[in-house]
Amino acid sequence: MSLLSVEEAQDRLLNATAPIDRREPLALGEADGRVLAADIKARLTQPPFDASAMDGYALRAADAPEPGASLKVIGTSAAGHGFAGTVGPGETVRIFTGAPVPKGADAILIQEDAEKLDDHAIRTTFPVMAGRHIRPRGQDFAEGETVLSAGTRLDFSRLMLVAAMNHPTVEVFARPRVAILATGDELVPPGTTPGPHQIIGSSTFGIAALARQAGAEVIDLGIVPDDRAEITAAVEKAKTAQVDVLVTLGGASVGDHDLVQSTLLAAGMRLDFWRIAMRPGKPLMVGDLHGMRVLGLPGNPVSSMVCGLLFLEPLLARLTGRPSSARLASARTTTALAPNDKRQDYLRARLSRNAEGELLVESYGKQDSSMMKIFANSDCLIIRPPHAPEHPAGAETPVLLLRALDF
Numbered sequence: 001m002s003l004l005s006v007e008e009a010q011d012r013l014l015n016a017t018a019p020i021d022r023r024e025p026l027a028l029g030e031a032d033g034r035v036l037a038a039d040i041k042a043r044l045t046q047p048p049f050d051a052s053a054m055d056g057y058a059l060r061a062a063d064a065p066e067p068g069a070s071l072k073v074i075g076t077s078a079a080g081h082g083f084a085g086t087v088g089p090g091e092t093v094r095i096f097t098g099a100p101v102p103k104g105a106d107a108i109l110i111q112e113d114a115e116k117l118d119d120h121a122i123r124t125t126f127p128v129m130a131g132r133h134i135r136p137r138g139q140d141f142a143e144g145e146t147v148l149s150a151g152t153r154l155d156f157s158r159l160m161l162v163a164a165m166n167h168p169t170v171e172v173f174a175r176p177r178v179a180i181l182a183t184g185d186e187l188v189p190p191g192t193t194p195g196p197h198q199i200i201g202s203s204t205f206g207i208a209a210l211a212r213q214a215g216a217e218v219i220d221l222g223i224v225p226d227d228r229a230e231i232t233a234a235v236e237k238a239k240t241a242q243v244d245v246l247v248t249l250g251g252a253s254v255g256d257h258d259l260v261q262s263t264l265l266a267a268g269m270r271l272d273f274w275r276i277a278m279r280p281g282k283p284l285m286v287g288d289l290h291g292m293r294v295l296g297l298p299g300n301p302v303s304s305m306v307c308g309l310l311f312l313e314p315l316l317a318r319l320t321g322r323p324s325s326a327r328l329a330s331a332r333t334t335t336a337l338a339p340n341d342k343r344q345d346y347l348r349a350r351l352s353r354n355a356e357g358e359l360l361v362e363s364y365g366k367q368d369s370s371m372m373k374i375f376a377n378s379d380c381l382i383i384r385p386p387h388a389p390e391h392p393a394g395a396e397t398p399v400l401l402l403r404a405l406d407f
């Protein structure tokens with residue numbers, strides 16, 4: 001059977017997935033990272049009045065086109081406490097940043113450009129133009145204006161804006177619910193003592209972190225042995241918990257103890273596809289069961305994570321109605337890379353910069369998909385397309401970033 005390409009598999013997965021439309025109201029303080037389910041209109045105009053952008057003096061520009069004008073100080077306008085009167089010819093009002101510009105005034109002179117003659121008079125030392133240092137009412141947004149659209153992911157800048165529009169709560173899409181089930185007689189949880197021939201089940205923690213970063217709510221179904229009844233019981237738990245995505249770890253290949261696919265098929269799963277032309281991650285399986293998308297990830301921890309990055313993360317982005325995160329970049333290889341075979345390769349690699357600031361990438365020699373230390377020390381994965389010829393040292397290659405660059 002020929003293997004599906006990564007791109008074809010991603011398309012098939014995403015094209016068959018619609019964004020979830022469950023919604024919930026949330027207090028703004030809880031809404032970081034969530035996706036708006038409705039457009040947001042401003043409930044008021046910002047700024048609500050013409051406001052001073054500087055500490056200084058509000059005046060009539062016509063009174064002081066040239067330096068040397070003397071003006072009488074008739075009052076004060078502070079943020080939160082405006083001046084009730086009107087600025088007439090030859091008059092000025094002491095004003096502070098954020099304070100309303102008093103009636104009659106049409107410009108602000110910054111205090112550095114004012115010479116104080118006494119407590120009630122100043123002389124200008126700089127020409128004043130109408131409108132100078134005034135933030136006009138509504139300069140930011142106007143009441144009734146649609147400022148943010150449904151589908152926008154909330155972050156620091158948008159939360160600040162929603163608050164400024166006077167909304168204490170927002171309507172957001174519910175987070176996708178992801179259940180993670182680790183399978184294998186050999187697995188025990190971290191902090192326990194493995195028996196003979198056992199190892200620690202670690203992949204759940206990587207996949208859970210990735211899913212949470214992609215906006216999901218995670219339900220850890222724990223570890224079950226290679227046993228059909230136990231796998232079936234765990235799948236029932238996922239169904240009862242009404243998850244959107246069931247991720248299984250391990251048991252995805254062709255060995256006698258790889259029971260996940262046959263057990264899920266017996267439980268009613270519709271198999272979409274299985275086995276991808278990629279390394280690591282070949283045994284990836286995708287299907288549907290009881291309304292859940294099923295992602296069967298291969299057991300080798302690095303294979304699980306690479307499949308998580310390439311399939312789970314975009315799936316969760318689709319479910320929340322937003323584009324996938326931008327992990328693709330380009331870097332120059334420090335060494336030549338061997339010609340590739342028919343599987344798209346994802347090589348663990350480290351990034352650095354040369355004196356010109358260009359990104360350089362160096363792959364690790366040994367790429368066994370059980371080696372988590374090398375994966376954790378990697379900054380990116382070099383992408384080697386199927387049948388790529390030898391890649392010369394110094395040429396650009398696409399890379400998949402594992403985390404944001406901080407150098």
Ligand SMILES: Nc1nc2c(c(=O)[nH]1)N[C@H]1C(S)=C(S)[C@@H](COP(=O)(O)OP(=O)(O)OC[C@H]3O[C@@H](n4cnc5c(N)ncnc54)[C@H](O)[C@@H]3O)O[C@H]1N2
Pocket residue numbers: 182183184186187199200201202203204249250251252253254255258280281282283297298299300301303369370
């Ligand atoms: N004859 C073949 N054998 C294998 C093939 C193949 O095509 N033909 N594919 C290989 C590839 S590629 C991979 S990847 C693995 C994946 O197999 P499974 O999904 O069945 O994974 P397991 O056998 O259950 O486990 C593999 C390995 O990973 C360890 N593991 C499993 N789960 C976890 C976990 N949650 N945390 C940490 N480590 C885990 C497990 O102990 C095994 O060492 O199959 C190849 N074989």
Ligand code: MOO
Pocket residue numbers: 278279280281282283298300303304369
């Ligand atoms: O593809 Mo497996 O995922 O090589 O280890």
